[in-house]
Amino acid sequence: MAYQTLTVEIDDNVALIRLNRPEALNALNSQLMQELGDALTEADRNEKVRCIVLTGSDKAFAAGADIKEMSSKSFVDVYTENLFGDEVDRITATRKPIIAAVAGYALGGGCELAMACDFIICADNAKFGQPEINLGVIAGIGGTQRLTRFVGKSKSMEMHLTGRFMDSAEAERSGLVSRVVPAAKLIPEAVAAARKIAEKSQIAVMAAKEAVNRAYETTLSEGLLFERRNFQAMFATEDQKEGMSAFLEKREPQFRDR
Ligand code: CAA
Numbered sequence: 001m002a003y004q005t006l007t008v009e010i011d012d013n014v015a016l017i018r019l020n021r022p023e024a025l026n027a028l029n030s031q032l033m034q035e036l037g038d039a040l041t042e043a044d045r046n047e048k049v050r051c052i053v054l055t056g057s058d059k060a061f062a063a064g065a066d067i068k069e070m071s072s073k074s075f076v077d078v079y080t081e082n083l084f085g086d087e088v089d090r091i092t093a094t095r096k097p098i099i100a101a102v103a104g105y106a107l108g109g110g111c112e113l114a115m116a117c118d119f120i121i122c123a124d125n126a127k128f129g130q131p132e133i134n135l136g137v138i139a140g141i142g143g144t145q146r147l148t149r150f151v152g153k154s155k156s157m158e159m160h161l162t163g164r165f166m167d168s169a170e171a172e173r174s175g176l177v178s179r180v181v182p183a184a185k186l187i188p189e190a191v192a193a194a195r196k197i198a199e200k201s202q203i204a205v206m207a208a209k210e211a212v213n214r215a216y217e218t219t220l221s222e223g224l225l226f227e228r229r230n231f232q233a234m235f236a237t238e239d240q241k242e243g244m245s246a247f248l249e250k251r252e253p254q255f256r257d258r
Contacts, residue, residue: 005032013050014053015051027068050096050197051098060103088113102126118212132160204243
């Protein structure tokens with residue numbers, strides 16, 4: 001499918017989705033969010049895709065929701081259209097892993113979009129923030145909830161109340177990103193991580209993703225039970241036999257997603 005606000009390249013089982021509204025630092029408007037949802041649905045259905053990398057430009061992953069598009073909306077408008085609610089749900093409903101590769105600004109909805117992915121690798125020039133407070137509003141697509149779970153109440157509260165930005169070193173230190181890489185290596189590093197995931201059993205990858213995400217949705221005892229049952233269920237797969245036999249036979253496993 002052809003998109004106007006993003007590009008999709010599929011190579012070696014990895015879909016690289018690049019947000020592409022350079023004139024607005026990849027600000028998230030309704031067209032971009034709709035197209036992103038469509039691109040993710042398409043990648044989820046495409047058998048050639050086993051992992052997804054979502055990125056922006058060198059200057060901005062995304063500078064937030066599109067302020068020009070939003071500024072004249074009323075409460076009734078955003079309530080009835082459920083501004084971005086359905087689109088964000090499409091991101092988290094994606095079953096294949098999504099790595100956010102963040103360079104430059106990830107602000108407001110941009111930071112929230114990165115956090116809705118499965119993990120974040122960032123460039124050393126990345127800047128994260130929830131500056132909605134400066135616009136007289138608050139975060140609207142997950143920031144108050146997800147940032148708090150990533151970095152804890154104190155830092156999240158400070159960022160939401162003051163609108164200050166966090167640099168890449170602070171983002172790594174506080175657990176918002178899995179690692180920081182030099183800006184020039186961001187895409188190769190993120191794609192290499194995606195290729196590594198693409199080599200695994202897709203059943204185990206999906207089960208691991210579901211189990212980690214469950215940690216955010218439930219109690220410890222329910223989460224542990226969910227993990228244990230899914231670990232046990234893996235023993236019904238051919239990939240478990242293949243993975244363990246390959247280890248014992250000192251060879252690389254050939255997973256078949258069965
Ligand atoms: N929406 C619409 N347009 C935006 C935008 C946004 N969020 N962010 C940047 N742009 C546009 C600018 O208007 C500008 O366009 P023009 O050249 O036509 O004027 C262009 O992108 C370049 O931006 P700047 O000239 O401002 O670039 P800069 O390098 O001086 O500053 C910046 C960069 C610090 C990111 C600054 O652009 C900025 O503060 N952007 C807004 C960040 C923000 O407040 N984000 C939160 C939005 S609300 C939200 O996201 C709600 C939610 O949770 C769903």
